[in-house]
Amino acid sequence: MKQIALPFDELNPGRMDDCLIVTPANAIAFAALGNSSQWPGHCALLVGPARSGKTLMARYFAAQGGKVLDDADQISAEELFHQWNAAKNAGEVLLLVSGHAPGEWNIELPDLRSRIGAAQLLEIGEPDDELVEQLLLKFLRDRGTSIGPEALAFVVRRIERSYQAVEELAKQANALALAEGSAITLPLVRRLIAA
Known part of the structure; x- marks a missing residue:
């Protein structure tokens, strides 16, 4: 990459x-x-x-x-x-x-x-694992936040392979973390992926 x-x-x-x-x-x-x-x-x-x-x-x-x-x-x-x-x-x-x-x-x-x-x-193909990871990090960085390695690995393995899905997850994760006053953790992204 x-x-x-x-x-x-x-x-x-x-x-x-x-x-x-x-x-x-x-x-x-x-x-x-x-x-x-x-x-x-x-x-x-x-x-x-x-x-x-x-x-x-x-x-x-x-x-x-x-x-x-x-x-x-x-x-x-x-x-x-x-x-x-x-x-x-x-x-x-x-x-x-x-x-x-x-x-x-x-x-x-x-x-x-x-x-x-x-x-x-x-x-341009749908995003591969490497691109999903890098895009998610970028979208979160653009929002002034980050994600831990364990939560990131979980998302990369399970998220729908589309650019819009990655961006939407970044928006939702950031909004939920702000609403709950927490970091973007593995339990938080588990809930988002399950939903």
Whole structure:
């Protein structure tokens, strides 16, 4: 696992804690962002579940000089085709970001459908154990709290493998610990997981 500090000082003033945690769940997608000259048609699609770090990766890519279209599946086919051509004519590398695989997009323009089908597909998987652990620690740290090793190990072994579940557990654990005036302990997380 490595944690990569991203250069967002200019993009997000006052936020010094933006970081991307790289584990096998997202390492291939992240590495491909640094190899955009090899993308077919100089375009890639970055897809993954909600809260999986797509926006952080896209911001990192944009900071390196790439062009990003977020929620690309929500852009009209005509506009997307126009943006694609504009990026190509300007010699820019284009990253399309979506929470949905390209097969789920409603693309009626045959030329656009074929271009998207030929683009490099970068997929972020559901979080692995290492990423669950690091995200939970980060989400709790962001809330000014922490979790002990025994409670952390318990959560990592039992939590649903989704980014939203990890973030929700961090919110609930912090709220319950504050309400009860206690630390985030093994008994506390046992109750949350059981619920």
